[in-house]
Every structure is written in structure tokens, then in C-alpha cells.
Amino acid sequence: MNPIYETADARVRAVTIRPAHAADLDAVLAIRNHAIEHGTALWTDTPQSRDEGAAWLAAHLARGSAYVAECAASVVGFGVYGPWKDYSGFRHTVENSVYVAEGQHGRGIGAALLGTLITSAEAAGLHVMIAGIESGNAASVRLHERHGFEHAGTVREVGTKFGRWLDLTLMRRQLG
Numbered sequence: 344m345n346p347i348y349e350t351a352d353a354r355v356r357a358v359t360i361r362p363a364h365a366a367d368l369d370a371v372l373a374i375r376n377h378a379i380e381h382g383t384a385l386w387t388d389t390p391q392s393r394d395e396g397a398a399w400l401a402a403h404l405a406r407g408s409a410y411v412a413e414c415a416a417s418v419v420g421f422g423v424y425g426p427w428k429d430y431s432g433f434r435h436t437v438e439n440s441v442y443v444a445e446g447q448h449g450r451g452i453g454a455a456l457l458g459t460l461i462t463s464a465e466a467a468g469l470h471v472m473i474a475g476i477e478s479g480n481a482a483s484v485r486l487h488e489r490h491g492f493e494h495a496g497t498v499r500e501v502g503t504k505f506g507r508w509l510d511l512t513l514m515r516r517q518l519g
């Protein structure tokens with residue numbers, strides 16, 4: 344299979360970014376539920392069931408807005424984008440999510456996934472991409488800065504997890 348995103352970064356030469364398939368569900372769900380259980384990127388304590396995950400992934404597959412990173416035949420990360428808000432006036436704006444499997448961070452996989460999401464959203468004619476990031480998530484803030492996202496503001500203490508308040512940093516990138 345041909346990679347759809349090529350990178351000169353030696354750390355990620357063995358990684359292929361490709362559109363997700365329905366068969367990726369279990370691998371994607373494992374990465375997503377690990378993030379729910381152990382981190383503050385997703386502000387819920389409830390792991391996603393297989394049925395919920397299947398519906399979520401199917402919506403992305405229908406739009407062509409889900410990609411996975413594959414290394415040695417294993418899915419080591421995924422990225423998606425979808426509607427930021429449901430009202431029709433927001434239809435040209437999407438929000439992204441990028442998750443890399445524990446143990447694979449810092450190899451450039453997140454960067455390869457986010458680059459693919461931006462290219463895909465631009466090809467789809469979308470106008471703006473938003474990221475909503477827990478303010479203490481230095482890796483994600485850096486990742487988005489490196490891909491041309493600007494800081495659009497921080498909303499303090501709008502979330503809670505693990506017994507503390509969480510701040511939300513919004514970042515914005517013009518597409519096209």
C-alpha cells in the first residue's frame with residue numbers, strides 16, 4: 344500500500360499513514376480507551392464500548408475523515424476530523440483529534456497524522472480546523488504550533504478529571 348503522506352523525518356520512515364478501515368476498530372478503540380483511562384486528552388472517565396466506537400468510526404469513514412498510522416502491520420495511532428458544531432453555519436469548520444499509542448510518542452507519528460488531516464481537510468474544501476487541547480498538554484500544543492495553528496484563547500476550568508479542574512486551549516488553523 345502506498346503511503347498517502349510522505350515525510351523526510353527518519354523517525355517515521357517505517358510508518359505509513361493511510362485511510363482508516365472498519366477493520367481498524369479494535370486497534371483504534373484500544374488507543375482511544377487507553378487515553379480515556381490514563382490521560383486528560385479526553386474529558387470522560389467512561390471507556391467507549393465497541394458499539395459506540397463502531398458508530399463513531401463509521402461516521403468518519405462515511406466522510407473520509409479518519410486515518411491511521413501503521414507500523415509493522417500494527418496500528419500505532421489515528422487521526423480524525425469532524426464537525427466542530429452541529430449548526431449549519433459552522434459547516435466549513437472542523438475539529439481534529441490525534442492519538443498515538445503509548446510507547447510510540449515522540450517519533451513524529453502525531454506530526455505525520457496531523458499533516459495528513461490538514462491535507463485531507465483542504466482537499467475537501469474546508470475552511471478552518473480547530474483543536475481543543477487540555478492546556479497542560481505540551482506535546483499537543485507544540486504539535487499544533489508546528490503545523491501552523493494559532494492560539495485562539497484559553498478557557499479556564501471548563502472541565503474536570505482526576506479530581507482537578509482542566510483548562511481548554513483552543514487553536515485554529517486556516518485551511519487552503
Ligand SMILES: CC(C)(COP(=O)(O)OP(=O)(O)OC[C@H]1O[C@@H](n2cnc3c(N)ncnc32)[C@H](O)[C@@H]1OP(=O)(O)O)[C@@H](O)C(=O)NCCC(=O)NCCS
Pocket residue numbers: 378382384440441442443444447448449450451452453454455474475476477480481482483485486489
Ligand atoms: C499529542 C500526541 C498526539 C503527539 O504525537 P507524537 O507522535 O508523540 O508527537 P511528535 O513526535 O509528532 O512530535 C510533535 C511535536 O511535539 C513535540 N513534543 C513531543 N512530545 C513532547 C512533550 N512531551 N513536550 C513538549 N513537546 C513535545 C515534538 O518535539 C514535536 O515538536 P518539534 O517538531 O518541534 O520537534 C501524542 O503525544 C499523544 O497521542 N498523546 C496522548 C493523546 C493526546 O494528547 N492527543 C491530543 C489531544 S488534543
